[in-house]
Amino acid sequence: xxxxxxxxxxxxxxxxxxxxxxxIPEDAGPYISATGLANALxxxxxxxxxxxxxxxxxxxxxxxxxxxxxxxxxxxFLGYDNTxxxxxxxxxxxxxxxxxxxxxxxxxxxILAAFDIQPAAAEVEGKQIYPMEQLETFCRxxxxxxxxxxxxxxxxxxxxDRLIRCGIKAVWxxxxxxxxxxxxxxxxxxxxxxxLAVLSMHLQAQIKDKK
Amino acid sequence: xxxxxxxxxxxxxxxxxxxxxxxIPEDAGPYISATGLANALxxxxxxxxxxxxxxxxxxxxxxxxxxxxxxxxxxxFLGYDNTxxxxxxxxxxxxxxxxxxxxxxxxxxxILAAFDIQPAAAEVEGKQIYPMEQLETFCRxxxxxxxxxxxxxxxxxxxxDRLIRCGIKAVWxxxxxxxxxxxxxxxxxxxxxxxLAVLSMHLQAQIKDKK
Numbered sequence: 001x002x003x004x005x006x007x008x009x010x011x012x013x014x015x016x017x018x019x020x021x022x023x024i025p026e027d028a029g030p031y032i033s034a035t036g037l038a039n040a041l042x043x044x045x046x047x048x049x050x051x052x053x054x055x056x057x058x059x060x061x062x063x064x065x066x067x068x069x070x071x072x073x074x075x076x077f078l079g080y081d082n083t084x085x086x087x088x089x090x091x092x093x094x095x096x097x098x099x100x101x102x103x104x105x106x107x108x109x110x111i112l113a114a115f116d117i118q119p120a121a122a123e124v125e126g127k128q129i130y131p132m133e134q135l136e137t138f139c140r141x142x143x144x145x146x147x148x149x150x151x152x153x154x155x156x157x158x159x160x161d162r163l164i165r166c167g168i169k170a171v172w173x174x175x176x177x178x179x180x181x182x183x184x185x186x187x188x189x190x191x192x193x194x195x196l197a198v199l200s201m202h203l204q205a206q207i208k209d210k211k
Numbered sequence: 212x213x214x215x216x217x218x219x220x221x222x223x224x225x226x227x228x229x230x231x232x233x234x235i236p237e238d239a240g241p242y243i244s245a246t247g248l249a250n251a252l253x254x255x256x257x258x259x260x261x262x263x264x265x266x267x268x269x270x271x272x273x274x275x276x277x278x279x280x281x282x283x284x285x286x287x288f289l290g291y292d293n294t295x296x297x298x299x300x301x302x303x304x305x306x307x308x309x310x311x312x313x314x315x316x317x318x319x320x321x322i323l324a325a326f327d328i329q330p331a332a333a334e335v336e337g338k339q340i341y342p343m344e345q346l347e348t349f350c351r352x353x354x355x356x357x358x359x360x361x362x363x364x365x366x367x368x369x370x371x372d373r374l375i376r377c378g379i380k381a382v383w384x385x386x387x388x389x390x391x392x393x394x395x396x397x398x399x400x401x402x403x404x405x406x407l408a409v410l411s412m413h414l415q416a417q418i419k420d421k422k
Contacts (some may be wrong), residue, residue: 011412015387015404019364040365041388078387093314100311103304107407145414153230154251160381169417170410176226177252186413193226195399196318199381200290201222202397203356206380 001034010051011078015107016041017051018074020068033064080108086172087144089159090151091129094174096194098148100125113143139166146170153177162188214324221262222289226318227252228262235283244275246257255268272278291319298355301362302327302340305385305403309359311336323353350377363389371398 020040034052038045052059056073059065075081087100092115098104099114100160111127115138119129130138138144147168151159156175163171170186173179176193218282231251245263251257263270267284270276286292299306302325309315310325322338326349330340341349349355358379362370367386374382381397384390387404 005413007261008409011408012387012402012405015402015408016364019387019404023224023363023365030392042368042391055278078408079415082415084407084411084414093312097308097312097314101304101308103308103408107404108411109407135249145417146410152234153227154234157253170413172406172410180253184417186410188402188410190401191223191226192401193230193318194223195383195401196295196315196320197222197226197289198219199383199397199399200293200295200319201217203295203381204290204293206356206395 006054006077010054013043013047013051014055014074014078017048018071018078018080020069021074022068030066030068031064032067032070035065052098075108078108080106081093083108084109084146085110085112085142085144086146086148087112087135087139087142088114088131088148088150089102089116089135089147089163090114090155090175091121091124092150092152093151096124096152098174099127111148112144135162136166139163139168144168145174147174148174149179150174179208217256217265217288221265222347224254224262225266225285225289228259229282229289229291232282232285235278241277241279242275243278243281245270286319288349289319291317294319294321295357296321296323296353296355297357297359298323298325298346298350298353299325299359299361300331300346300374301325301360301366301386302330302335303361303363306359306361307335309361309385310338322359323355324349346373347377350374350379355379358384359383359385360390363383 024126034049036044038048055077056070058069086109088099093115099111113127114129115132115135116129117132119131121129123129147163149156149159149171153175157175157179160171160179164185173187173189176191179187181187230306231368245260246256249259254299267281267286269280299310299322306325310322312349325340325345326343327340328343330342332340358374360370360382364386367388368390371382371390375396384398384400390398392398
């Protein structure tokens, strides 16, 4: 279908629909209605209807969507069927955990290899860990566009700048710091340390209130 | 020191300072100035100075902060020295990856155990996986206040409601969906599927522009 401009809010809901659609048992019948989806996910029917119309034109009145087609439409829209290849920089604890996480494949993400200033091992879970000197060559040879940053906070900006010079256009940043990037480069922050700080701050306040 | 009200923006920068401070080699001398920190992290000096004043009163003019004390002050402020115990619900791929991630200890997070409707294994990385029936008893016996949700999107709200009835006050939600909670409960969303969707959408647009 013709690609429409989509808001970030819609984009953020699509993985939720997809995750639900994939979980429906085979024997539930081939069709799913927007109402059915809305009820299952505790969402408004109008919103679900609008969201689905953005990514699929397979909906039929009184019948709904063919589930398999809707899964395909959303996956295609999100780019999950084109595998995105990425590299990871910083093979410490978090980096190694992400390298070993097999769930990314379902989202079309394939981490090709990792890089570290001082690789502690040659590989983790079958993924090679190379010294940083090989970053430039590897990126150009493999036409890598996406990088995952899991280096310490004080190295994150330098690493990010270097990745951009290697042709990286999208950065998934797990270092708890802001990264400055030129226009056209997207940084998506995943700040687990910050999330934990916010959560434990809330718990401390709760405990204090009780005293 | 007297606890001050702190903004979420400051809170989000504190883990970055801490991560840097901990990485400074022993032989660098015992003191660090706000200017030194600002330069190392590429931040404004005034902001660093203000942030540190919120959490420590150990700064001395022309000398700076005793590094060890500043680490202690920030850690204490963020609650990293009081270990927060949490449980994890949903021991699928992501759940198991988080259970096995040893880096949380540095942030004072201890995942006691996991729960699943159908545990695929009895334990992962030394952490027990219990059937959901044991959730209530476990939470009350261990006075658990924090839970990590890694269940499929369509079960997330039900699980969240059940956790709140068990006394959970802070939820770290990895399911790509919004959760409704009563006042006083904090939900922190960590949406890796959404982050990936945003990143690959950006890459698709980049590739399309090139064509």
